[in-house]
Amino acid sequence: MVLASIAGHHLKADQQGLALPQTEAEPRFSVLLDDPDVAQILDEAARSAGLEHPPRLGSQAWNGDIVFGLREQLIRSARAVRAAVQSDETRWRLLAAVRAGLIAADAAGSAIVRQGLTIEKWIEECFGQAPFRGADIQELVIHPRIREIEQRRGRPFRWHEFQEAAAGLGPRAVLCSPCGSGKTLAAWRWSQAQLDQCPAGRVIFLYPTRATATEGFRDYVSWAGGEVGALVHATADFDIEGMFSNVADPRHGETWREDDGLYALSWWPKRIFSATVDQFLAFLRFQYSSICMLPVLADSVVVIDEVHSFDRSMFSSLEAFLKFFDVPVLCMTATLTRDRRRLLAGHCCMQAFSEAEDRFKDLQRESEAGRYRITCGSRQEALGRIPGIVERGGRVLVVANTVARCQALVTEIRKLTGAAALCYHSRFRLRDRKDRHEDAIEAFRRSQAVVLVTTQVCEMSLDLDADLLITEAAPIPSLIQRFGRCFRRPAREDEFGEIFVYWPENEWPYERPDLEQARPFVDELASIGRLVSQADLARMVGAMEVLNAFAANGYVGFLDSGFFASSREEGFREGDEFTVDCVLDTDIDEYRVLADRREPRARGLVLPVPRYLSSTDSRLRGGLRSASASHYDQFTGFHDCEVKVG
Numbered sequence: 001m002v003l004a005s006i007a008g009h010h011l012k013a014d015q016q017g018l019a020l021p022q023t024e025a026e027p028r029f030s031v032l033l034d035d036p037d038v039a040q041i042l043d044e045a046a047r048s049a050g051l052e053h054p055p056r057l058g059s060q061a062w063n064g065d066i067v068f069g070l071r072e073q074l075i076r077s078a079r080a081v082r083a084a085v086q087s088d089e090t091r092w093r094l095l096a097a098v099r100a101g102l103i104a105a106d107a108a109g110s111a112i113v114r115q116g117l118t119i120e121k122w123i124e125e126c127f128g129q130a131p132f133r134g135a136d137i138q139e140l141v142i143h144p145r146i147r148e149i150e151q152r153r154g155r156p157f158r159w160h161e162f163q164e165a166a167a168g169l170g171p172r173a174v175l176c177s178p179c180g181s182g183k184t185l186a187a188w189r190w191s192q193a194q195l196d197q198c199p200a201g202r203v204i205f206l207y208p209t210r211a212t213a214t215e216g217f218r219d220y221v222s223w224a225g226g227e228v229g230a231l232v233h234a235t236a237d238f239d240i241e242g243m244f245s246n247v248a249d250p251r252h253g254e255t256w257r258e259d260d261g262l263y264a265l266s267w268w269p270k271r272i273f274s275a276t277v278d279q280f281l282a283f284l285r286f287q288y289s290s291i292c293m294l295p296v297l298a299d300s301v302v303v304i305d306e307v308h309s310f311d312r313s314m315f316s317s318l319e320a321f322l323k324f325f326d327v328p329v330l331c332m333t334a335t336l337t338r339d340r341r342r343l344l345a346g347h348c349c350m351q352a353f354s355e356a357e358d359r360f361k362d363l364q365r366e367s368e369a370g371r372y373r374i375t376c377g378s379r380q381e382a383l384g385r386i387p388g389i390v391e392r393g394g395r396v397l398v399v400a401n402t403v404a405r406c407q408a409l410v411t412e413i414r415k416l417t418g419a420a421a422l423c424y425h426s427r428f429r430l431r432d433r434k435d436r437h438e439d440a441i442e443a444f445r446r447s448q449a450v451v452l453v454t455t456q457v458c459e460m461s462l463d464l465d466a467d468l469l470i471t472e473a474a475p476i477p478s479l480i481q482r483f484g485r486c487f488r489r490p491a492r493e494d495e496f497g498e499i500f501v502y503w504p505e506n507e508w509p510y511e512r513p514d515l516e517q518a519r520p521f522v523d524e525l526a527s528i529g530r531l532v533s534q535a536d537l538a539r540m541v542g543a544m545e546v547l548n549a550f551a552a553n554g555y556v557g558f559l560d561s562g563f564f565a566s567s568r569e570e571g572f573r574e575g576d577e578f579t580v581d582c583v584l585d586t587d588i589d590e591y592r593v594l595a596d597r598r599e600p601r602a603r604g605l606v607l608p609v610p611r612y613l614s615s616t617d618s619r620l621r622g623g624l625r626s627a628s629a630s631h632y633d634q635f636t637g638f639h640d641c642e643v644k645v646g
Contacts, residue, residue: 001091003077005099008565009106011286015078015564019071033057078563085562093324096559100283103291108265115261126268127295131199134192141272142188144223144250162186162363166353167193171328173351174307174344178367178534179334179484187303187330188220194301194328201299202270206277208309211437211461214239216305217274224272226254232267232275235430237600257600264292277304277314282572284317284558286565290572301328306460308333308340308477311574315340316554322348324559335480335538339546347552367538370531371487374499376522382470382500383409386451387417389468389498395444396451397466399458399482401474401504403427407636409453421451424458427638429584431604436635440464458485465489467497472504475514476521476544480537496531517544579608582627588619609638 007013032038034057046054085092112119146157166175166186171194177183191203205221207213210233217231222244231240237257244251258266267273273280273296280297283290310318322329322344331344344350389396398413400406403425413421422443424436443450444464456474458464459481469486471479479501487497501522507515521540525532557570583591587605594602609627617626630642 001081001095001098003074004081004095004563004565005102007074007563008099008561009102011103011288011565011567013564014566014569015075018074018564019068074563082562092559095562099565100291100294100558103288104295107263107292111262111265127201127299129201129271131201132195132203132271132301133199134194134196137188137192137195137203137272140224140228141220142185142192145185145188145220148219159189160186160363161361163189166190169193169330169353170351171198172322172349173329173353174331174333174336174341175353176333176336176538177353177363178538179481180488181363181366183332183334184216184220184305187305187332190330191301191303198328200301200328202273202296202301204273204275204280204297204300204302206275206280206302206304207460208277208306208314209457209460210235210239210276211457212305213274213276215463218243221272221274222251222254225251226256228271229256230258230267230270230273230275231256232273232279234276235603238430238603239434241600264289267293268296270296277310278572281314281317281321284320284556285313285570285572286557286561286567287572288567298325298327303330303332305332307331307344308336309460309481312550312554313570313572313574315550316556317572319343319348319552319554320556320559322350334484334534335477335541337477337544337546337550338542339550341542343550343552367535368533370496370533372483372497372499372525372532374501374522374525374528374532376501376526379502382502383413383416385468385470385498385500386413390417390419390449390451393447393449394467395447395449395465396468396470397458397464397485398451398453399469399471399474400453400455401472401510402508403455403637404640405472405504406453406455407639410636413451413453417451419449419451421453423453423636424462425455425637426457427579427608429587429605429607429632429634431601432634432637433607434604437462458482463488469497469499471499471501473501473515473518473522475510476518476541479518479522480541483537484534501526578610580611580614580625581606581623582609582614582625583607583617583620584629584632585617585626586629588617588626592619607632607638610640613638613640 007018038057039054042054042057081095085095108123109119112122150157160182162177163182163186167189169175169190173190175183175186175190177186187205194200195203205213205216207216213233214231214236217229217240221229221231223229233239240256244254246252278287278290280290280293280302283294304318307315307318318331329350331350336344341352345352386396386398398409398421400409406423406425410421410423413419422436422440424433424440426433428436440452440454440462441464443452444466452464452466454462456478459478462485464485465488466486469482471482473479474482483499486499487495503519504515521544524540525536528536555570557565561569583605584607591602591605594605606624607627609625613631614625614627620626627638628642631639633639633643636643
């Protein structure tokens with residue numbers, strides 16, 4: 001166990017490269033075990049361990065034969081470890097715990113000392129607080145959020161029956177509820193109830209995307225204040241900057257930035273988190289910063305949103321987490337395929353709340369209400385619907401499957417309607433993407449004529465209520481998410497949303513079988529003969545044959561790798577190497593100035609670009625590449641070809 005933990009604590013250990021020289025020359029070096037610094041370390045370790053005398057080790061010159069001999073010993077140890085953990089789950093858990101503990105302690109020991117902090121005092125500040133109870137969450141998050149809702153709506157807030165009933169769920173549950181029904185508040189009620197039953201140190205809400213994590217922070221976690229609440233994802237500093245600029249907002253003036261010198265450890269003192277799922281669960285794929293967050297995760301109540309959107313790698317990690325870690329977890333989704341529902345309820349022993357709508361009249365009415373009139377046809381037929389909706393002052397959402405087709409549609413719709421169609425997708429500089437996001441939300445909030453053309457990013461990142469949704473065909477889970485952006489308000493007999501689905505010119509970026517499975521699904525919805533409800537969608541998905549069913553007990557390195565531990569062997573998300581992070585060539589000087597000052601605004605100049613349109617630049621560090629500004633427009637993003645700006 002000790003050898004495995006030491007060998008793997010840098011997450012670079014694999015059987016192919018362990019203890020092999022990096023050059024052809026025979027390795028010769030000295031191990032200075034009698035150096036005064038080494039002796040001091042051994043003295044301190046001996047005192048901590050209660051030993052009367054520390055060990056004294058003499059120096060030794062090593063050559064290649066000794067190194068290769070040690071390698072053989074390590075390989076034999078690796079076989080012994082694998083045999084031990086395969087036959088004894090307790091040893092399996094012990095190895096994972098010792099290795100993770102060493103990594104976290106190593107990170108804390110160096111970072112804390114480097115920042116001039118006292119280890120004992122800092123650890124006490126992080127983990128010495130009284131546990132949270134339900135009343136704490138009620139006061140810090142739920143009450144402020146309800147007051148905000150009441151001020152916005154101008155009427156008293158009322159809990160749905162199913163939201164109150166969610167508090168009665170056990171410590172492991174799946175909550176399936178329609179889009180816009182109030183799942184998030186139900187999850188906060190569940191968290192409150194769990195803390196009443198078993199107090200914990202933290203509450204963590206995990207989301208699949210940075211945008212949804214940011215919204216979760218803005219709407220809920222931020223009310224707890226900068227000392228308690230945190231937003232954790234790759235661009236959190238940038239997203240928070242200016243979020244509460246309104247001086248009338250009670251959160252105005254709060255400080256959210258952490259000590260950069262502590263890296264992931266800077267989050268340890270926080271108590272309530274809104275984060276991307278990677279930040280906490282990627283430890284299962286040996287992601288270093290996520291392993292450093294394990295001491296926080298181990299003492300938490302956890303809510304995981306939109307689990308239907310997890311790819312196969314992410315879902316394998318979720319399964320492993322649920323099986324091997326003893327913390328309260330609530331998974332949330334609007335719909336879930338049979339294989340994943342069966343795995344969560346059966347293999348992971350999660351209590352299902354998916355039939356709740358049969359018991360709660362308010363949820364049942366909302367779920368069964370006719371919402372959509374769904375039509376299939378050609379692309380031109382679809383676009384022909386736009387002028388009439390715009391003339392009536394309606395809101396139109398158009399969804400393409402690729403950025404290039406999204407940009408082409410913006411131009412075409414502008415010519416067709418004369419309206420300035422908004423554009424939103426992933427290939428913007430972050431600061432421009434933030435502006436485009438706010439433009440889209442504000443335009444739909446004003447309830448006046450607007451056309452927004454977007455990509456898959458709308459499926460979870462945009463809280464919109466369109467009168468007309470036009471979308472390219474996509475895999476069924478994606479279609480259902482897109483449908484959820486249409487007619488989200490309470491249904492009335494004389495109102496409904498229009499959805500038009502047309503088939504894309506090619507499958508990219510999806511697989512053909514996924515799109516072929518969507519064809520009968522859409523055809524059946526279009527021929528249903530009445531308005532389609534969210535309950536119809538859930539029933540159809542639940543009855544469908546599962547394409548490429550999820551296989552349980554997939555390989556997860558943190559638990560399955562035995563002696564070795566390498567972060568290179570697998571990624572948390574299924575890889576997409578098509579794009580790389582870049583800085584426009586005209587922004588590089590500004591980026592370097594901001595980055596040198598550690599300004600969050602530096603991140604605002606970064607954007608994803610197709611790898612083949614990027615290039616290396618010696619002025620950039622950290623894996624960033626350069627891209628030509630001639631391909632970029634701040635309102636339509638990065639194009640595959642040069643564009644005429646404006």
